[in-house]
Amino acid sequence: MDTKTDGRRWHDMGGQDAGPICDDQHDFSLWEKRVDALMVLCSGKGYFTVDGLRRVLEDMGEEAFETMSYYERWIASINQNLIESGAYTTEELAAQMAEVKARGATYGDASLGK
Amino acid sequence: MGTPALANEPLAVGTSVRIRTLMPPGHVRAPVYLRGKTGTIERAIAPFKNPEQLAYGLPAKEHMLYRVRFGTRMQKTLTI
Numbered sequence A: 001m002d003t004k005t006d007g008r009r010w011h012d013m014g015g016q017d018a019g020p021i022c023d024d025q026h027d028f029s030l031w032e033k034r035v036d037a038l039m040v041l042c043s044g045k046g047y048f049t050v051d052g053l054r055r056v057l058e059d060m061g062e063e064a065f066e067t068m069s070y071y072e073r074w075i076a077s078i079n080q081n082l083i084e085s086g087a088y089t090t091e092e093l094a095a096q097m098a099e100v101k102a103r104g105a106t107y108g109d110a111s112l113g114k
Numbered sequence B: 001m002g003t004p005a006l007a008n009e010p011l012a013v014g015t016s017v018r019i020r021t022l023m024p025p026g027h028v029r030a031p032v033y034l035r036g037k038t039g040t041i042e043r044a045i046a047p048f049k050n051p052e053q054l055a056y057g058l059p060a061k062e063h064m065l066y067r068v069r070f071g072t073r074m075q076k077t078l079t080i
Helices: A030-044 A050-067 A070-084 A090-103
Strands: B016-018 B038-049 B062-069
Touching: A030 A050, A030 A070, A050 A070, A070 A090
Parallel strands: none
Antiparallel strands: B016 B038, B038 B062
């Protein structure tokens, strides 16, 4: 099947050659666990659904899939969905990011040791 | 107000269904490998909000969600 012209989108990989699959267990870092928890909170509070998460991940494209880690893509998608649903504005996000950045260079400093 | 009507017609177990071959851009749930394939309704699950609308933060109509069985063999095309 010609996958370039038939309308198939990049993420719709089912049935295509995948190559070897890595079945190693992953050891997630604290920030990654927090991204996962954030998704649970966001859907629980009704800001958006897992469908919105997937929609933005798909729209981010193949390059993001190849260059960003799993939870890097998740937090980008969660942020996009939160802006779209009106949870905060980009202006508010910018102000908060500047405040966090000013706390210090390490994750511990930025999260106030929590 | 009663229960809102479902957005799709009820289908009986055993009904043969074919996945449309449409290829719109956007968030589409039917994987390409199933489009154009024929399956059989195995059972009705429950009314389910359309995830293709939920994905954009839109109010979503409820459709009956079905479990559909597809064969794993390649479908052969008969050439006459």
